[in-house]
Amino acid sequence: MHDQGAGRLARRVSAVEYADGDDASAFGQMLGGLIEANVESRREKRADFEKLRARVGVFVTDIEEGVTLDFQDGHLVVHNGLQPGRDLTIRADAGTVMQLSSVNIGFAGMPNYLDSTGREVVAKMLRGKLKIEGLLGNLTTLNQVTRLFSVQGSADQEAATDRSSP
């Protein structure tokens, strides 16, 4: 597979870098690695990655550790800690952060907050166990980031895959 698309993909995949190099936190490496793997394997996630420009903080409350994901139109720089100038900051415990990665993506690429996983996430927001700062005016960014985090495929993609299966 050496078509033009694959070449472009290879360049994009290598575009995740760690501002702190070898000192990048395990959490930062995990998030960066997750996004990298998602972008590598799913075309629709790559499209999100290429057009996303935002600084997103993720703070895990029960380990008191955060990272800042600086998305720059197809390039991601992962910083240890919460850096200034963030558009969005997500604060939750470790389990909830992992759960965010399991949010299903519905039709038209919208995160599905109506199924059991989505409802649990919404319930945690209502109980204050999941806090999202900067949501006002950044809903589109949140949806893009959720799609990049999510290890679930979009319903559109799944349907297309099902149809093409023998």
Added chain:
Amino acid sequence: MVAVEAFSSEWAQLFKDEVNKSAVYRQAAKGWKWRVGLVVEAEPDRNFPESRGIVMDLFEGEARDIAVGTADEARACDFVITAPYSRWKQVAMKELDATRGMLQGKLKLKGDLPTIVRYTKASQELTECTTRVPVAWPDE
């Protein structure tokens, strides 16, 4: 139930029994078909002188086999979680949450991240299963 030596063949058998008794695991691990290796690194000062590997043949919510072998055998699995003996002991005694441990780098994970994340609930239940096995710890 009589306590068994930590990370011994007897422990592996009891652990396997616990996994196969768990309805939660059976449901959460539907679709899982990869081998998981746990590397328990040696800590001679805690009376655990040699590293061991736990090779887990997990398939569609069932533990087909869980065996104790060498660390290299565990490292050859599709997914590998590595930590020193005392960290695994903390996990088994519910002093360290495995998810937190991975995010903090206390447990080192190798393997396809999206797959692991998709099965977070199953991995949490596996951890729960380890806590149900009565263990005689070599450093106690």
